[in-house]
Amino acid sequence: MTRRDITDLQKLGGPVVSRQRGEVISREGQPAEGFHLLLDGWVSSSVRLRNGKRLIQKLHLPGDMLGTPSLTLPSAADTLTALTEGKTSFVSEVSLRKLFASNPKLSALFFMAAQLERITLMDALASAGRSSALENMAHLLLDLHGRLGALGAVSNDSFYLPITQEMIGDILGITAVHVNRVLREMSRGGLVKFEGRTMCLLNLQKLRARSPLPIRVPRSKLPWLPGAKAVA
Missing domain, CATH: 1.10.10.10 (Winged helix-like DNA-binding domain superfamily/Winged helix DNA-binding domain)
Structure with a gap:
């Protein structure tokens, strides 16, 4: 990323919020008006099935974006719970829209992050019940x-x-x-x-x-990113 990219990313989130272990950051079914950046600590993403059982879909680590899939829905699809003490920063839909309009490269990187998340879920589905x-x-x-x-x-x-x-x-x-x-x-x-x-x-x-599946390693160079050098 360029210096501008880093600056834009640092300005994306709001005030830093300290989280306590066990604190619910966002609850399934609540209105989704943005997402959270995880700055420190561990957070779980979980859903509650109709039979009352809980399924943890993802363990989030520092640097992860929390709750982005819910941006496509009228309410949050999962519950985000702090597993340790940590810190988060909220990114509003307005801030995200401004970023997408002003910085094409970071917009493309958000798209890439969504694809990596999809691969993770694809692997989880592939191994569930088969391994x-x-x-x-x-x-x-x-x-x-x-x-x-x-x-x-x-x-x-x-x-x-x-x-x-x-x-x-x-x-x-x-x-x-x-x-x-x-x-x-x-x-x-x-x-x-x-x-x-x-x-x-x-x-x-x-x-x-x-392990039933290989650990995926993202490409280090993405020629389709805006501003990237073309590959001969």
Whole structure:
């Protein structure tokens, strides 16, 4: 991004809001009049099924945009909950419209972010019901390892994992008891080491072999972006 792009992005959000662990940032069914930028902390995106069960669709990390799919609906499609203390900044629909009108490159990058989100959901659908709990756990841990690594939050393949086994079960569609059983199996197999809130991936190669899908790596150069150099 150019200096102008960075400046426009920094000005996009409103005042910084501190969030407490367990705080509901936005609730499913409420009016959607913009989205949130996650500046610090972890946030979950979840939906409540008619049978009362909760499904966590996404774990959001710093730098993520929260609630953007709801911009296409009259009300929020998901509930955003702070899993740790953190900070957010609200982006109004008016601010987003002004950005799209004034900065084509950032508009295109928002489009790219939406496509990456779609790929994530496509992979989740592909593996749901077609892969074992251990395979899906391997994919989840590798995804977090890669995303946290890009933020400088991984050391010696270890990272802070501030979520309960019940939450992991809500992500993978299994019970907390099953999550515990899978983690113990992975630990015995020399794949992971889980102590307190620290997760250590002991053998990335074997974990990748057990994952039902590859970890997607975005292209570093996008010739279709406005202002990008044409590829010969």
